[in-house]
Amino acid sequence: MTPLWIAIALLLLPALWLLIAPMRSARTLSDQLHHFEANDTSAEQNVAIFKRRLASLEAAYERGDIDEARFAEDRLELERSLLEDTVIQTKRPLKAATSGKLVVPLVMVSVVVASVFWYQQHGAEGDLTLYAIQQEVRNDPDGSLAMYLERMEAETERQPNNPNVWSLLFPLYRDSGQPEKAAAALERLMEIDGRTPPLLAQLTQLRFFMAERELTPEVQALVDETLEQDPRQPTVLGVLGIYAFDNGDYEVAIDRWRRASANIEDSNTAASLRDGIRVAQQRLGIEPETADVAAAQSPGVRVKVSLDDALVGSVDDDATVFITARDREGELPPLAVVRAQVSELPITVVLDDAAAMSPQAQISQVRDVRLMVRVSPSGQATPQPGDLFGDLENVSVGPISEDEAANVVIDRIFE
Incomplete structure (x- = not known):
């Protein structure tokens, strides 16, 4: 996992640089502000403007353009404006250029800690670990299914809530002849991801074969739950076709397998279902479907x-x-x-x-x-x-x- 953390560190460097960058120009900005306040002549400029306007007003009065009342009113307005513009306002002293420097390291540490924490909660570190395990076992001269299973089982302790751990364990248990553990892995996966039709269908199929191809109450409950959510779920329809075929109900088997093949994407599985349909038709004593007839059964x-x-x-x-x-x-x-x-x-x-x-x-x-x-x-x-x-x-x-x-x-x- 070292390359991963190196990559994260490299991604954090630009963010940390952006936090430090303003400090580099702090001294220059502070000097500019001090210079501006030391050379502020806005008060003198306001007085000069007042004098020009007052002289213009007096000239108008002397020419008779305005009467005495208007002159007094306009002069009072000029004096009020001058008072507002030149009133002495207490200014807050400028802080030193080095003020707040201690906050920057704290913010940088907070950014790093928050980023690492967020990645641990929402990132794909666990999935990268699973991929690394697959590669290690595959490249190990002594690598075996037992070794892979052992490593994956160890990950269930470290990553109990990672659905990918259980989705990988399920087929490993199933293919290695451990159906109970396979069912337990599926049930744990459904606790995390929900009881979705595809997962329910796989559990139904597994329990069906564990029950020696019988529709036990447990299997029937799973069938009902799956078909309630997805009436055309092909895996469950395939199971129902197998059960009907085993019990000699070939017409029902043909119907279930036809419905399953119409909704299945895997061409090999669809071909197997069509083979089953032809065998059931032979058992019924009718002419098996040709390719053209099968095409007529397209959805x-x-x-x-x-x-x-x-x-x-x-x-x-x-x-x-x-x-x-x-x-x-x-x-x-x-x-x-x-x-x-x-x-x-x-x-x-x-x-x-x-x-x-x-x-x-x-x-x-x-x-x-x-x-x-x-x-x-x-x-x-x-x-x-x-x-x-x-x-x-x-x-x-x-x-x-x-x-x-x-x-x-x-x-x-x-x-």
Whole structure:
């Protein structure tokens, strides 16, 4: 860790220099202030200005430009102004140029202490230690998994609240055949980072295999907790598929694995799930899915579009209907678009990758979409005043079911 502290020291040097820099010009500034006060002639200048104005006022009086009352009033005003400008004000004596020098070292020490304390609380020193351990074990000729585990277990005493310690220990315990310790590491990680669906799913899977692929009450509770937060969590759906397959419920297994494969990013895992689906189909005595059939199971949304009764007759039957799926944040181009006509309403369509406008923006890339339906009498892709529209937020993307469809009603007018 010596290089780290050297780097921190180098970063602190400019800050400490900025604290010292004003002291270097303190003597010059003090001399300038003393010189200014010693040669201050503002009082004499104010008197000279008073005399010129008074002479001008008397000349005006003698010429008859002003009367005696006005002369007396203006003279009194000049005298008051002179009194205000020349009144003697007690000035505080200037402090010595060396005044406050002792405060600077105290401030410098405070900056260093505060910086080090903040880094220890919020910095990544612990993570750097973990990285150093990995490198040491990897470069050690006698390095082994046991040595790495021993070093990491020692870090749990030094860094009990560092989530990265437990996230590294979990797979080490799991892969070394220590499931109880792996589960304990996951539970400790959830105490720090919260009971998030990905962590709950890993614990569910671990407990499921520890229970010899049985849905014990503990495992079922974890399944319920995970799916309550994320109904499409692929790891848990995969577990449910395995349980159904083991119990001969192949149709349920196929359904769970299809839902899991639609939401999983790892291609190898997705391929394994598809293999499982084909085996389950063979057990059912049906023709296993080919690649084309599997592609047909790609994620998407079935949408039923209808026109509100109040707007029926307000638009021609040949007006164009744009049925669009967009990401919730609106950052991507339209993910899928289908065109129809008002005469076809109500209509049910499928929005999937086949309806994508660009390979870089497909509906399979997201988990939720916003459905937008617009009726354009002009047939233009850009919304125009007078267009009819309807929308539906937070629609889940997944395997397309013949029995389920998101209902979007065209019930508003674009202004």
